Amino acid sequence: MKVAEKFYEFMSARTWQLTEDWYDSLDKSDSSGVYASTDPHVIQTLKRQNHEFHERFCVLFKDVGQDALSNFERWIEEIAKDNEHLSTPTHYILREFFRTQDQYLGILQEFVRQHGDEFPSGRIDDFRELIIKTFSIVISKFAEENYEYSQRRLKAQQEMIRELSSPVILLNKKTGVLPLIGDIDTGRARYILEHTLAECVDRNVEHLFIDLSGVIMVDTMVAQQLFQIIDSLNLIGVKSTISGIRPEIAQTAIQLGISFENISVTSTLERALNEQI
Structure with a gap:
C-alpha cells in the first residue's frame, strides 16, 4: 500500500x-x-x-x-x-x-x-x-x-x-412626525433627506412635523442639509413644521443666511401638534 x-x-x-x-x-x-x-x-x-x-x-x-x-x-x-x-x-x-x-x-x-x-x-x-x-x-x-x-x-x-434613527411616524392618514435624536453628521443628514422624502411620498403625507429637540449640535454643512429638507418637502407638496430648535442650531442657521419667514416653527413638538392637529 x-x-x-x-x-x-x-x-x-x-x-x-x-x-x-x-x-x-x-x-x-x-x-x-x-x-x-x-x-x-x-x-x-x-x-x-x-x-x-x-x-x-x-x-x-x-x-x-x-x-x-x-x-x-x-x-x-x-x-x-x-x-x-x-x-x-x-x-x-x-x-x-x-x-x-x-x-x-x-x-x-x-x-x-x-x-x-x-x-x-x-x-x-x-x-x-x-x-x-x-x-x-x-x-x-x-x-x-x-x-x-x-x-x-x-x-x-x-x-x-439609520432607518430606526430617522423614522417618519404616521399620526393619521395625512400627518406624520420625524423625531431626530443624537448627533447628525453629513452622511446621516443626507440619508435623512432622501429617506424622509421617499417616506412622505410612499405614505401620502401632507404635513410633517420635524422635531429637533433631541439634536444637540450640528455643523454648518449639516444644518444647511437639514433645512434643505424643508425646501425639498415643499417642492413635493408636503407642508412642514419644525419644533425644538436649540439656540446653537438657530445661530448656525442665521449665520448661513437661512430665512425662517416661510418656515413654520414652534418651541416644542407638543405645542406644534396642539396648534396644527
Missing part, C-alpha cells in the same frame, strides 16, 4: 476522535463567540463543522495533487458567513485553526512512530509540508471571506440603524 493511502486511512479512522479531543480542550472561558456557547444546537453544529474539516483534509492524502482550495471552498464559505462565527472575535478563530494544525502534526508524528520504518523520510516531510501549506491556504481564504461577510453585515446593520 502506498504511504499516502496508508496515512489517509490512519487519519480518517481518527476524525471523530479529533473533533471530540479538540472540543474537550477548547478554552470555553472566552467572553463571547461560538466557542463559549452552551447551546446544545450550537455545540452540535460546531462539532459537525469541525468534523467536516477533517474529512475534507483527509481526502487530500487519498487524492494527492488535488487543489486544496477547491476542496475546502464550500466549507470556508459556510464558516465565513455563519452568524455564530461572525460574532466570534477573529483571533479566537485563528487560534483554533492553529490548534487543529497542531493536531495534524501530532497525528503525523504518531504515524511515523508506528510506520516510519516502512516509508522513506522524504515522503513524511512532504506530508508535513502539505499540512502546513494547506492550513496556510485555508486560513488566508477564510480571513478574506470572513472580512467580506462581516462588512456586508455591518453595512446592513448601519442601514437598519
Whole structure:
C-alpha cells in the first residue's frame, strides 16, 4: 500500500476522535463567540463543522495533487458567513485553526512512530509540508471571506440603524412626525433627506412635523442639509413644521443666511401638534 493511502486511512479512522479531543480542550472561558456557547444546537453544529474539516483534509492524502482550495471552498464559505462565527472575535478563530494544525502534526508524528520504518523520510516531510501549506491556504481564504461577510453585515446593520434613527411616524392618514435624536453628521443628514422624502411620498403625507429637540449640535454643512429638507418637502407638496430648535442650531442657521419667514416653527413638538392637529 502506498504511504499516502496508508496515512489517509490512519487519519480518517481518527476524525471523530479529533473533533471530540479538540472540543474537550477548547478554552470555553472566552467572553463571547461560538466557542463559549452552551447551546446544545450550537455545540452540535460546531462539532459537525469541525468534523467536516477533517474529512475534507483527509481526502487530500487519498487524492494527492488535488487543489486544496477547491476542496475546502464550500466549507470556508459556510464558516465565513455563519452568524455564530461572525460574532466570534477573529483571533479566537485563528487560534483554533492553529490548534487543529497542531493536531495534524501530532497525528503525523504518531504515524511515523508506528510506520516510519516502512516509508522513506522524504515522503513524511512532504506530508508535513502539505499540512502546513494547506492550513496556510485555508486560513488566508477564510480571513478574506470572513472580512467580506462581516462588512456586508455591518453595512446592513448601519442601514437598519439609520432607518430606526430617522423614522417618519404616521399620526393619521395625512400627518406624520420625524423625531431626530443624537448627533447628525453629513452622511446621516443626507440619508435623512432622501429617506424622509421617499417616506412622505410612499405614505401620502401632507404635513410633517420635524422635531429637533433631541439634536444637540450640528455643523454648518449639516444644518444647511437639514433645512434643505424643508425646501425639498415643499417642492413635493408636503407642508412642514419644525419644533425644538436649540439656540446653537438657530445661530448656525442665521449665520448661513437661512430665512425662517416661510418656515413654520414652534418651541416644542407638543405645542406644534396642539396648534396644527
